Amino acid sequence: MTKSKEEVVQEFRVQSIQEAAIRVISRKGMAAATMQEIAEEAGVAKGTIYLYFRDREELVEKTFETAIGQLHARLDAAMDGSGSFEERLRALVTAQFSFFSENREFFRLYHSLRMTQGSASQQRRQKRNCQPQFRARIDRLAGLLKQAMDAGEVRPLDPARLALFLIEGSIAIVLERLTDDAPPAESEDVELIVSTMLNGIVIPKSKRSTH
Amino acid sequence: MTKSKEEVVQEFRVQSIQEAAIRVISRKGMAAATMQEIAEEAGVAKGTIYLYFRDREELVEKTFETAIGQLHARLDAAMDGSGSFEERLRALVTAQFSFFSENREFFRLYHSLRMTQGSASQQRRQKRNCQPQFRARIDRLAGLLKQAMDAGEVRPLDPARLALFLIEGSIAIVLERLTDDAPPAESEDVELIVSTMLNGIVIPKSKRSTH
DNA sequence: TGGTTGACTGACCGCTCGTTCAGCGCGGTG
DNA sequence: CACCGCGCTGAACGAGCGGTCAGTCAACCA
Numbered sequence: 001m002t003k004s005k006e007e008v009v010q011e012f013r014v015q016s017i018q019e020a021a022i023r024v025i026s027r028k029g030m031a032a033a034t035m036q037e038i039a040e041e042a043g044v045a046k047g048t049i050y051l052y053f054r055d056r057e058e059l060v061e062k063t064f065e066t067a068i069g070q071l072h073a074r075l076d077a078a079m080d081g082s083g084s085f086e087e088r089l090r091a092l093v094t095a096q097f098s099f100f101s102e103n104r105e106f107f108r109l110y111h112s113l114r115m116t117q118g119s120a121s122q123q124r125r126q127k128r129n130c131q132p133q134f135r136a137r138i139d140r141l142a143g144l145l146k147q148a149m150d151a152g153e154v155r156p157l158d159p160a161r162l163a164l165f166l167i168e169g170s171i172a173i174v175l176e177r178l179t180d181d182a183p184p185a186e187s188e189d190v191e192l193i194v195s196t197m198l199n200g201i202v203i204p205k206s207k208r209s210t211h
Numbered sequence: 212m213t214k215s216k217e218e219v220v221q222e223f224r225v226q227s228i229q230e231a232a233i234r235v236i237s238r239k240g241m242a243a244a245t246m247q248e249i250a251e252e253a254g255v256a257k258g259t260i261y262l263y264f265r266d267r268e269e270l271v272e273k274t275f276e277t278a279i280g281q282l283h284a285r286l287d288a289a290m291d292g293s294g295s296f297e298e299r300l301r302a303l304v305t306a307q308f309s310f311f312s313e314n315r316e317f318f319r320l321y322h323s324l325r326m327t328q329g330s331a332s333q334q335r336r337q338k339r340n341c342q343p344q345f346r347a348r349i350d351r352l353a354g355l356l357k358q359a360m361d362a363g364e365v366r367p368l369d370p371a372r373l374a375l376f377l378i379e380g381s382i383a384i385v386l387e388r389l390t391d392d393a394p395p396a397e398s399e400d401v402e403l404i405v406s407t408m409l410n411g412i413v414i415p416k417s418k419r420s421t422h
Numbered sequence: 423t424g425g426t427t428g429a430c431t432g433a434c435c436g437c438t439c440g441t442t443c444a445g446c447g448c449g450g451t452g
Numbered sequence: 453c454a455c456c457g458c459g460c461t462g463a464a465c466g467a468g469c470g471g472t473c474a475g476t477c478a479a480c481c482a
Contacts, residue, residue, distance in 0.1 A: 009459090031242035035440060045461045047442075056440065145412075152419050154412050157403055158395070161384060162412065165404065168383030169376040176375055184369070192368055193376065200411035201356075201365050201373065208363050220429090246470060256431045258472075267470065 014052050017042045018063040022106055030060070067106050068133050074099050079140065085148040090194045092141065093170055097186050100174045107174065138163045166197055225263050228253045229274040237316035241271070278317050279344050285310050290351060296359040301405050303352065304381055308397050311385045318385065349374045377408055 020042035025033045035056060039046040053059040078095035079088055100107040141163035148154040170193055177183040231253035236244045246267055250257040264270040289306035290299055311318040352374035359365040381404055388394040 013459095034438085036438095046440090047461055048459080050441070051459075153414060155414055157407070157412060161387070161400065161403055162407065164383050164387055165380035165407065169380035172375050172379030173372060176372070189372065192372055196368070196373065196376065196408065196411070198411045198413045200407070200409045201368065202409045203364060203366055245468085247468095257470090258432070259430055261471070262429075 010052070013044070013048070017044070017049055017052060017059070018066055021059055021063045022067060025060070025063075026104070026106070064110075064133075067103075068110070071099055071106075071110075072133075072136070075137065075140070079144055085144070085151070085153050086194070086198060088144060089197070090190065092144070093166075093190050093193050094186075096167075096170055097174060097190055101177070101186065104178055107178070138167060141167060166193070169193065221263070224255070224259070228255070228260055228263060228270070229277055232270055232274045233278060233316055236271075236274075237318075275344075278314075279321070281314075282310055282317075282321075283344075283347070286348065287351070290355060296355070296362075296364050297405070297409060299355060300408070301401065303355075304377075304401050304404050305397075307378075307381060308385060308388075308401055312388070312397070315389055318389070349378060352378060377404070380404065 017038070021033070021038050024038045024041050027033075028037070035046050035049060038059075039049055042049075049059065053062065074095050075092060078091040081088055081091055083091070138160060142159040145154060145159040145162055149156050149159065173189055173193065177186075177189065183189070228249070232244070232249050235249045235252050238244075239248070246257050246260060249270075250260055253260075260270065264273065285306050286303060289302040292299055292302055294302070349371060353370040356365060356370040356373055360367050360370065384400055384404065388397075388400065394400070
């Protein structure tokens with residue numbers, strides 16, 4: 001089952017084109033990323049891309065799928081640990097933070113894709129292909145929350161809404177960190193998110209110091 | 212100081228072109244919205260737009276400024292009320308919810324603008340013109356939070372980060388409501404956000420029922 | 423009512439983009 | 453050495469964009 005030379009070359013090309021696509025889309029955004037620039041970034045001619053991908057749409061789609069697979073693997077690993085609810089939640093947020101700071105460029109691709117709009121057919125296509133990927137992330141976290149609710153650790157709230165709120169809120173902070181010149185330690189932002197979600201921001205009246 | 216007939220006509224044109232721009236950008240997204248389609252939507256010829264706006268960029272910019280002014284006015288009104296911190300926070304989230312459900316299309320424009328990427332010069336331009344608008348919203352909420360912290364009602368956390376987390380999390384839920392076929396009552400989602408932010412999701416151990 | 427104006431139009435232009443394909447060079451074969 | 457086969461190239465193409473401007477005509481004056 002060893003790979004032939006041709007297969008190795010093929011895989012190398014596909015991979016380096018995808019990596020170039022991530023970098024260019026991250027830099028310029030989905031709409032402004034041209035095939036020409038992706039080709040230059042990958043060190044091949046424009047035509048070469050079309051030997052490995054049917055068209056621009058397929059390139060973007062396949063690239064996204066490859067990259068998000070890695071993210072999901074990391075997040076699953078973080079969540080499937082056997083700690084307490086709090087530990088698992090903290091692990092999830094931490095994993096998300098570290099993945100995106102290791103892969104800043106992918107993060108922007110992730111966002112570009114989510115927010116891309118276009119013709120009606122493009123929108124339908126995107127809904128079919130990409131939405132399920134995001135939905136899957138929400139659903140997994142929602143599952144974790146539901147579990148904690150059933151165990152009586154967490155108040156009974158709509159788990160899907162909570163998951164959405166938490167993930168999007170975190171993403172906003174990750175995004176902010178990316179453009180921050182001197183962001184605080186990663187753990188500090190993780191703690192802010194986790195403690196806010198778990199215990200809220202209010203100081204109970206019984207614990208307030210007299211002003 | 213009464214308006215001349217020409218001024219009235221001029222204002223009407225400007226306004227209807229801007230409204231058309233909002234609708235088209237909302238539908239197709241920033242990149243895919245063409246001058247041709249905006250013109251058709253407004254019921255004028257493409258060239259007419261250029262009598263009222265220097266170029267596409269100015270149209271988008273002016274349109275955005277006009278629209279976001281309304282949003283800020285609403286949110287300020289909600290926050291400047293003289294209630295308790297909790298009441299003002301609830302009012303803010305509620306105002307955001309109702310504004311965006313009354314102006315679904317503007318909401319999508321808002322998002323399109325935030326996520327637009329492009330050439331280096333476009334990015335710089337956008338940073339100058341649009342980022343401050345978003346920043347202003349964050350800053351206002353951050354001010355409210357800071358006030359509550361100084362009063363000892365809220366734990367001392369980075370107010371800017373908290374504001375970002377809250378606003379983006381809420382926006383995600385608003386967005387979800389827009390595509391939901393049968394979303395829960397607005398007040399229900401507002402309550403979820405406010406109570407989560409204030410008190411967290413955890414049930415204190417002392418109050419847990421035995422399983 | 424004939425003349426003048428200027429708001430409006432839409433065919434047109436230059437340009438950029440995704441996509442194609444005739445041809446190039448190179449490693450293997452007889 | 454001549455001859456392919458094939459991965460690759462990049463000039464060329466057509467579609468579609470933002471922006472232009474010569475032409476149109478209803479409204480208004482003299």
